[in-house]
């Protein structure tokens with residue numbers, strides 16, 4: 003079985019206290035899982051196994067059910083955002099001009115899938131909707147830096163800068 | 165009972181008001197195809213295989229969840245209905261593995277049957293979905309999941325979550341990526357799955373099956389250096405016949421023994437004999453704890469699904485569990501000591517194969533503590549289904565076999581050993597012995613019918629030698645949870661509790677022949693197979709464990725007395741708390 007990648011959990015005591023409070027405030031109410039997960043995502047920025055385990059233990063809702071809900075809704079994420087957040091535009095213009103090849107190269111170089119974060123926490127990878135830079139297609143951004151008119155071979159040079 | 169008048173396909177009918185359209189149609193012998201529906205387990209209206217036309221309703225409705233009402237007019241086979249069902253099935257099949265010839269469920273598959281009954285012909289949607297194959301999860305010693313065959317009916321989720329309250333599987337992701345499995349895509353072998361196999365028993369297709377051990381067993385039989393001993397649990401003999409077309413509830417003990425011999429096992433022993441031994445050891449424990457103020461209630465420990473559930477979910481009750489090993493493990497330990505000595509065979513060259521109605525026994529056999537001098541008590545476990553496959557492979561004409569008897573020195577078992585196979589059986593068997601030991605008399609009244617039957621939880625107060633023994637029996641882990649929570653909260657108190665992981669007990673264990681959803685609408689499988697078990701009990705000359713001469717001899721020659729030092733070393737075990745997540 004290919005397990006999901008493990009990224010060292012860096013949650014603080016203070017975050018855990020906030021999570022426990024959030025769980026407590028919804029305790030026993032029907033349909034409480036969604037608001038608890040939303041608050042947990044706010045507190046930690048993502049919902050790793052450590053956080054889901056606390057929620058399961060405190061609510062009595064099974065991990066399988068919690069994980070099911072987390073992976074069903076796109077608003078929840080299993081991975082943190084990296085120090086460098088790489089987004090590849092998958093809008094029509096970029097797509098037509100080969101954004102897929104760029105995305106594939108990034109996946110290969112970083113060893114992660116879309117939505118994931120490298121295990122050192124440095125890079126995370128997303129595919130986004132049109133960012134409005136169609137003239138530069140295909141485009142990717144690293145945090146606030148924009149790179150355009152790319153071919154797959156440009157990927158290494160860009161990664162080297164970070 | 166309140167009834168309503170409805171019309172199905174023009175036929176007038178009076179049916180109970182609580183019925184669904186599906187149940188009403190069944191009453192009228194009108195067949196509506198289903199896939200996600202399973203009586204008593206899953207009724208969620210998800211697959212839309214069972215759609216019908218209801219006069220006045222805007223769209224087609226799912227018969228399995230649609231309640232009847234006065235004056236309702238239903239059409240179950242209009243062109244619209246047929247077309248819709250066919251499209252639904254074609255969509256399912258377009259994303260299905262379809263390798264029937266090599267599938268474990270070939271010829272016993274609800275999807276295959278549907279495809280046949282609906283006359284599918286071709287599958288026009290082919291190629292629209294990704295053909296990426298899912299990884300097969302085969303890390304668990306008991307359960308294999310192959311999501312390439314999964315039709316997302318969710319019966320396994322319902323049984324695991326609602327019936328067993330183990331809840332280790334659920335639906336993940338969405339849309340085309342929807343799949344069933346454990347949190348964080350872990351294997352069933354890495355989570356708190358108790359290996360009960362109830363998910364296998366409810367799966368309509370070949371997406372869930374037991375980890376196959378048949379090849380290893382064949383290899384052992386082929387190996388001339390090995391002395392291969394087989395033992396069979398009580399519940400196997402009342403279900404095996406079904407795999408060869410015999411009716412549910414057929415008793416095939418003699419044929420089963422004959423088949424095992426023809427397959428080449430060196431000795432064919434009866435686990436029931438060891439069940440008698442379990443009663444002696446466990447019964448002694450019960451008597452000691454009751455009379456000497458030990459930890460009560462004593463809780464039975466012969467169901468490995470239950471034991472693992474307890475280790476994960478109720479560690480506070482681990483000291484209540486009887487320390488007695490389960491019967492086939494006791495037997496394994498004896499075969500590799502007492503029998504090995506008698507037969508003058510090095511225990512290292514003995515292979516003990518258990519035929520069990522149970523997938524959790526596969527996990528149990530691998531427990532390191534269930535061993536002696538570096539030898540596992542039991543080497544291999546196969547389910548009733550696997551045995552049936554092996555009998556077929558061996559070309560044995562099962563139905564026409566003569567009846568044969570088990571081998572000595574462990575040939576004889578009492579009726580008490582037989583009833584282990586049904587819920588309430590261990591309790592009754594123990595009471596038969598405990599009552600006589602405590603009273604010092606042979607009692608004529610030894611059928612404890614209060615603990616029989618398929619009620620969720622059975623509670624009884626039994627008077628034994630001027631003492632009242634408070635007993636409770638739960639089958640299915642959801643019921644066990646209810647009972648234990650009541651005990652924990654101090655609301656109920658007992659001296660002795662029997663728990664079986666599987667609803668119905670071993671007769672409907674996770675390794676037993678699979679009965680499809682349609683048959684289950686008409687037949688109470690638990691009750692039919694239990695009937696056969698109690699008939700077998702009645703047919704035996706000895707009905708109480710302590711009267712079994714084989715057992716008496718064992719203690720005289722080898723084990724000294726129940727609870728002796730030797731008995732403890734060979735026949736008892738201990739438990740370990742396990743994490744839930």
Ligand code: SF4
Pocket residue numbers: 260261262263264265267268269270271273274275276313369370371
């Ligand atoms: S699950 Fe059923 S339909 Fe699918 S391959 Fe197996 S036998 Fe065939």
Ligand code: SF4
Pocket residue numbers: 307323324328330331332333352356357358359360361362363364
């Ligand atoms: S074997 Fe039992 S506990 Fe494990 S997934 Fe299946 S139903 Fe759940």
Ligand code: SF4
Pocket residue numbers: 313314315316317318319320321344363366367368369371372
């Ligand atoms: S594994 Fe079987 S029971 Fe579970 S959802 Fe898939 S087809 Fe249904």
Ligand code: FES
Pocket residue numbers: 197198199200201208209210211212213214215226227228229
């Ligand atoms: S919706 Fe009725 S059987 Fe699935």
